[in-house]
Amino acid sequence: MTHKKVCILGAFGVGKTSLVARFVSSIFSAKYHTTVGVKIDKKDVLIGDQPVTLVLWDMAGESAVSRLKTTHVNGSAGYLLVVDGTRDETLETAVKLQKEVAVIIGDAPFILVINKTDLMEEWTIDPAELEQLRASGWDVRMSSAKSGDGVEQIFYDLAARTIQPAGDADVQQ
Amino acid sequence: MELSGTAEDASANSDAKSLAELQELLFGEYMRHVQHLRNRLDDADLRALEDSKVLAQSLTLSAKRDPKLKMALQPLVEESLRLSVERDPAMLAGALFPIVGEAVRKAVAHALQQMFDSMNAILAQSFSLKRWRWRFEARRSGKTFAEVALARSLSYRVEHVYIIHRKTGLLLAEVTNQANLLQDADMVVGMLTAIQDFARDSFTSEKKDDLEVIQLGEFKIWLQHGPVALLAAVVRGQPPASLRNLFLVRVEQIHKDFHSGMAKFESTGQAVPGIEAGLDECLVEDANAGKQSYLKFKIAGVLLLAAMAGALFVHIRYLHRWSNYLDALQRQPGIVVIDDQRKGRKLFVRGLRDPMAIVPESLLSDYRLPAKNVSEHWEAYFSLDPRFANVRRLDAEATVLRKQAVRFEVDSIKLPIDQLALVDTVADEIHELAADAASQNRQLHIQLYGHTDTTGTDEHNNQLSQQRAEAIVHSLVSRGIDASLLSAAGLGAKEPGHVTDEAEEQDLDRRVTFQVDLTPKAN
Numbered sequence: 001m002t003h004k005k006v007c008i009l010g011a012f013g014v015g016k017t018s019l020v021a022r023f024v025s026s027i028f029s030a031k032y033h034t035t036v037g038v039k040i041d042k043k044d045v046l047i048g049d050q051p052v053t054l055v056l057w058d059m060a061g062e063s064a065v066s067r068l069k070t071t072h073v074n075g076s077a078g079y080l081l082v083v084d085g086t087r088d089e090t091l092e093t094a095v096k097l098q099k100e101v102a103v104i105i106g107d108a109p110f111i112l113v114i115n116k117t118d119l120m121e122e123w124t125i126d127p128a129e130l131e132q133l134r135a136s137g138w139d140v141r142m143s144s145a146k147s148g149d150g151v152e153q154i155f156y157d158l159a160a161r162t163i164q165p166a167g168d169a170d171v172q173q
Numbered sequence: 174m175e176l177s178g179t180a181e182d183a184s185a186n187s188d189a190k191s192l193a194e195l196q197e198l199l200f201g202e203y204m205r206h207v208q209h210l211r212n213r214l215d216d217a218d219l220r221a222l223e224d225s226k227v228l229a230q231s232l233t234l235s236a237k238r239d240p241k242l243k244m245a246l247q248p249l250v251e252e253s254l255r256l257s258v259e260r261d262p263a264m265l266a267g268a269l270f271p272i273v274g275e276a277v278r279k280a281v282a283h284a285l286q287q288m289f290d291s292m293n294a295i296l297a298q299s300f301s302l303k304r305w306r307w308r309f310e311a312r313r314s315g316k317t318f319a320e321v322a323l324a325r326s327l328s329y330r331v332e333h334v335y336i337i338h339r340k341t342g343l344l345l346a347e348v349t350n351q352a353n354l355l356q357d358a359d360m361v362v363g364m365l366t367a368i369q370d371f372a373r374d375s376f377t378s379e380k381k382d383d384l385e386v387i388q389l390g391e392f393k394i395w396l397q398h399g400p401v402a403l404l405a406a407v408v409r410g411q412p413p414a415s416l417r418n419l420f421l422v423r424v425e426q427i428h429k430d431f432h433s434g435m436a437k438f439e440s441t442g443q444a445v446p447g448i449e450a451g452l453d454e455c456l457v458e459d460a461n462a463g464k465q466s467y468l469k470f471k472i473a474g475v476l477l478l479a480a481m482a483g484a485l486f487v488h489i490r491y492l493h494r495w496s497n498y499l500d501a502l503q504r505q506p507g508i509v510v511i512d513d514q515r516k517g518r519k520l521f522v523r524g525l526r527d528p529m530a531i532v533p534e535s536l537l538s539d540y541r542l543p544a545k546n547v548s549e550h551w552e553a554y555f556s557l558d559p560r561f562a563n564v565r566r567l568d569a570e571a572t573v574l575r576k577q578a579v580r581f582e583v584d585s586i587k588l589p590i591d592q593l594a595l596v597d598t599v600a601d602e603i604h605e606l607a608a609d610a611a612s613q614n615r616q617l618h619i620q621l622y623g624h625t626d627t628t629g630t631d632e633h634n635n636q637l638s639q640q641r642a643e644a645i646v647h648s649l650v651s652r653g654i655d656a657s658l659l660s661a662a663g664l665g666a667k668e669p670g671h672v673t674d675e676a677e678e679q680d681l682d683r684r685v686t687f688q689v690d691l692t693p694k695a696n
Contacts, residue, residue: 001444002441002444003341003359003442003444004343004444005341005342028360036367037371039364040342040363041360042360051592055341055342055359055363057363072367074341075338075342075343075439076341077341107177131209162442
């Protein structure tokens with residue numbers, strides 16, 4: 001059994017918690033976000049025949065004034081950056097967060113999740129910007145907390161990449 | 174040395190001089206150098222000056238290379254410290270003050286916390302019987318009550334032990350003896366780590382301090398921190414401070430034995446093999462406060478209750494019998510209970526009793542009441558109960574008849590005229606008696622005895638008396654009396670009716686008397 005710590009990060013209100021809610025085991029309520037600032041969930045995935053337990057640190061939403069807590073990010077094997085497709089400023093936050101996290105835990109695998117595909121017509125994010133990020137090596141996915149599309153795959157892929165030896169991350173892709 | 178010696182021996186010799194020159198040319202510089210070195214070695218002051226320049230460096234090097242130096246220096250340092258303290262204690266005290274203050278504060282705070290915890294536990298012990306036992310034990314053992322109470326209150330049980338990787342907050346190992354106490358261990362330890370961060374971040378100072386205890390009701394979570402991993406123990410009850418040492422030793426052991434495995438854990442996420450071994454030794458418990466003694470109390474309680482219930486049952490049954498006995502008395506004709514009392518097991522009853530009623534004491538055995546416990550006092554009275562009244566009337570009627578006597582003339586069996594009315598009366602009385610006896614289920618029989626006066630022969634008198642009795646029977650039968658109720662017998666002059674020997678008294682002897690027998694009917 002392999003255990004990995006994974007962070008879920010993103011601006012306030014992008015739907016981090018609801019995105020994963022249906023796919024994870026949870027014993028703690030959402031009020032931990034406002035009290036402790038983080039809520040721990042768990043996701044078991046099977047990579048090949050290897051069971052991997054992802055312990056998910058679902059962080060309270062980032063606001064303009066809040067700062068990323070180093071202690072919460074420390075020791076993460078990978079992370080999800082969640083963006084609200086209808087609020088382009090949340091992409092900026094995600095990019096900023098990625099830089100901060102990279103300083104703390106180095107070059108760990110991560111996936112950028114653009115949430116709210118069900119509201120695609122209201123999207124304000126520039127697709128060109130996403131293409132640019134893809135070109136720079138970012139793994140960018142679309143999902144919907146409403147439909148749950150693609151979420152399971154996101155967990156699977158992130159788990160797979162956390163257990164790859166460093167530098168081999170692209171092999172799985 | 175040899176060269177120099179040779180030069181001196183050949184001082185007069187020019188060869189020797191030239192040799193000296195040669196020496197000077199060849200070795201002069203070296204010889205002066207040697208001389209200089211010799212001077213340096215021989216001059217203690219100079220050597221000390223030189224050593225002082227490299228002493229620190231050489232000590233550092235030596236300490237790195239060879240641990241023996243520390244051992245060699247240790248007694249020296251200790252002795253120096255001792256001398257220093259002897260000479261001027263204030264100096265060392267001043268130097269230690271900042272550290273000692275901190276250490277003392279921590280120790281005192283910790284001790285106080287422990288004491289409060291223990292006091293809480295003692296106050297929580299509301300079972301006063303236990304307290305009394307403690308008091309007894311304290312007196313017996315010569316300890317103070319507080320000591321005994323403290324020792325007896327320290328009961329605890331370690332329910333869970335987690336080894337947590339500090340940096341990732343991931344679970345390295347866990348042991349438990351109560352699987353359902355906590356929810357998913359992975360999430361719980363993650364949250365525990367987050368809460369520690371939260372607690373640390375919440376305080377603006379001392380961010381390097383570690384959260385040591387979380388308390389929830391009867392549970393404590395004790396955290397023992399190591400550099401890489403921490404041990405979290407969920408303890409129920411009041412653990413003694415010494416339990417900390419056990420956890421500390423375990424944390425140190427884990428760091429020693431699994432250091433490399435734990436260092437790799439962050440990158441591999443793989444369980445560290447063998448890390449769980451021996452961890453269950455931390456699942457200790459101490460239940461000296463005594464489930465067993467509770468059991469004793471329970472058994473004693475049950476026995477006591479049973480005894481009380483038994484006594485109560487016996488008592489209630491006794492009262493019930495007494496009540497039934499009184500009821501039975503009340504139902505008896507001719508008995509009136511006026512008052513009854515009970516003092517302990519002693520029973521008192523007071524009332525009225527018709528002489529014809531049953532003896533109340535004779536009923537006691539029917540109700541299993543011991544006669545020695547019962548005191549009875551009965552005043553006599555006549556009951557108007559019809560059962561008694563009828564009996565009494567029958568007896569009165571019989572008594573009246575028994576006193577009747579029908580007189581005869583001298584040597585005559587002919588009923589005198591003046592006795593006819595009496596015979597009529599007797600016949601009426603017998604009618605009534607017969608009817609009453611029948612109604613009370615009694616068998617009536619009337620024996621008529623004929624008598625004579627004392628004059629004349631016995632034989633004649635016997636015959637005469639028999640004939641007189643038969644004459645009255647005849648008269649009664651002729652007045653409608655059932656002949657089977659009557660029988661006649663002559664007694665002659667054997668039962669004279671007179672009191673004196675005077676002649677007119679003998680008139681009383683010539684008569685027929687009536688003996689009335691009332692017997693219960695056979696069926």
